[in-house]
Amino acid sequence: MTDSPRSYPRHLDCGGTAVEIAPMTSRDGAALTDLVATLPPHDLLFLRRDLSHPKVIAAWMRALDEGELASLVARADGRMVGCTAIFTDALSWSRHVGELRVLLDPAWRGRGLGRVLMQECFVQALALGLTKLVAQMTTDQRAAIAVFEELGFRAEALLSRHVRDRDGALHDLVLMSHDVGAVAARHELYGLGDALGTPG
Numbered sequence: 001m002t003d004s005p006r007s008y009p010r011h012l013d014c015g016g017t018a019v020e021i022a023p024m025t026s027r028d029g030a031a032l033t034d035l036v037a038t039l040p041p042h043d044l045l046f047l048r049r050d051l052s053h054p055k056v057i058a059a060w061m062r063a064l065d066e067g068e069l070a071s072l073v074a075r076a077d078g079r080m081v082g083c084t085a086i087f088t089d090a091l092s093w094s095r096h097v098g099e100l101r102v103l104l105d106p107a108w109r110g111r112g113l114g115r116v117l118m119q120e121c122f123v124q125a126l127a128l129g130l131t132k133l134v135a136q137m138t139t140d141q142r143a144a145i146a147v148f149e150e151l152g153f154r155a156e157a158l159l160s161r162h163v164r165d166r167d168g169a170l171h172d173l174v175l176m177s178h179d180v181g182a183v184a185a186r187h188e189l190y191g192l193g194d195a196l197g198t199p200g
């Protein structure tokens, strides 16, 4: 996996609190477990695997060591308050597609941090040579859908009764996508080549 040319850590002020954004490493497993513990169970339903399970966190850490995914963390006050992941599969016919995941501690939502993290992911996606990003979430995640739409994602498919929560209830998933390649090409055309790379 190609390294992003961007230099990390990056620092930003988020409502008066200093936030550091840096690549996640396999040493972040315990901090990721703590972040997951802050999330309502419903927020985890869009993930393919149940992140509250230690084995799933361990697999994420292994994938980082093996360079199979690009992941960022946001830290504040010594804790992980958010993270991202772009999953790719170099051996599939969709190796130009990255699956984006963004998770924020509920106490940190609505302050613009999710938008900044997603913009960082666009930069990573371009550096990885990806031209399409997809993200999925349950259809009742109104805030998440609004953030993704604001950044140019559009609903592409509805997966009916696709996830079953711990109580057995079924939920629909919306698959949203973003043509990163087309946006980058447009920016180049207008001489704004760096515009995607200057969040915050």
Ligand SMILES: CC(C)(COP(=O)(O)OP(=O)(O)OC[C@H]1O[C@@H](n2cnc3c(N)ncnc32)[C@H](O)[C@@H]1OP(=O)(O)O)[C@@H](O)C(=O)NCCC(=O)NCCS
Pocket: 043, 046, 100, 101, 102, 103, 104, 105, 108, 109, 110, 111, 112, 113, 114, 115, 116, 135, 136, 137, 141, 142, 143, 144, 146, 147, 148, 150
């Ligand atoms: C999705 C998520 C990462 C968004 O992060 P966030 O930091 O709260 O979002 P931001 O504060 O950057 O909001 C960016 C824009 O989204 C929109 N938005 C954010 N929260 C909103 C809400 N509750 N209702 C409507 N619009 C909202 C606004 O347009 C906002 O822009 P503004 O601040 O200028 O008004 C966060 O809600 C989250 O972790 N959700 C649970 C996990 C999830 O569903 N992830 C998505 C699947 S990958």
